[in-house]
Amino acid sequence: MDKKLYDIVLKVSHASGSGSCFYYRDKDIFVTNYHVVAGFKSVALLDRDENSYLAKVVLVNPCIDLAILASEKDFSYLPSVDLALDDSLGIGDKVFVAGYPYGMPFTVTEGTVSAPKQLMDGKYYTQTDAAVNPGNSGGPIFNEAGDIVGVTVSKFTNADNMGFAVPIDSLRKVIESYEDINRDKFHFQCDSCGELIENKCSFCPNCGEKIDDEIFDDEELSDLSVFCEDTLRQMNINPIIARDGYEHWTFHRGMTQIRLFAYDSVHLFAVSPIGVLPKKGVESILDFLLSEDMFPFKCGLDGSDILFVYRIHLTDLTDDTAPEIRRNIIDFVSKAVSLSELLEGQFGCEKSKYSKKEDALNR
CATH class of the missing domain: 2.40.10.10 (Trypsin-like serine proteases)
Structure with missing residues (x-):
């Protein structure tokens, strides 16, 4: 098969975890399992270059365990794929x-x-x-x-x-029911009669089938998640497309990767891989990193990877300290980018393998 078809497969990520999906160009939609996106109306789509895109959950059929996602991003550059005929598979294929x-x-x-x-x-x-x-x-x-x-x-x-x-x-059944629906709204498909329902209800208005009305509810975020996502918004970062699991966010500022996450329900970390130690001239770089006053931030090494780190104990995050911690996180992101550029330009460090590729920035 043509390996370019693998380009249609993207990662789905949200505040509770991640899964996979694929793009069906004929309908300009993404398909995934319902259980992958359950509890969320908006999710992030990530391609293999770690570009993130916002997608809305527009149709779910929990009984079949399928969901359809729609994005405003133009994905028409991706390959077109066909659905196989029903009953086309045989044992051993x-x-x-x-x-x-x-x-x-x-x-x-x-x-x-x-x-x-x-x-x-x-x-x-x-x-x-x-x-x-x-x-x-x-x-x-x-x-x-x-x-x-x-x-x-x-x-x-x-x-x-x-x-x-x-x-x-079963996939074809859900895709065919997608015709002419509002791509900005969430729809539940009754598996009994196929009716598409927009508003929360306990029974299908068409056939009377019992419905679990919690399907229409959004999953609530933790207090820490609310704080972190408000901080991301102040940096003009859409927190939905930065979500990378429970109380975990990953995004790029320019080419530099930033990770913000809770660890072991004890600490909140901001971590950025800002460069890779060269094979020669290491002493001057280490002297710089050790002598530079970076408080409240620190630098560390993970093998040859240079990490820029900010850590706070979650008990230190209170209503009184929240504004200062938020300012520190915003400052951390700015300094991480500056340090990454300095290490590359002044000390000849290679960019981290987690840095975004230059061609990916323009996609």
């Missing part, structure tokens, strides 16, 4: 699972179809022996021709070589 397992960088695993229609809990799934892990959920499964044959949904806990996918006929 080769398939490829693409996604972001455990939130790690993009991976592809290869396997075969173990059962095209495996009945579990009253629903049919496609079973494969390809490696499937948490984070793969929502990503596509391709056949050898490059057509999508399913959406990765789960694996059995503590069981190897048993991954499952939402079959193509």
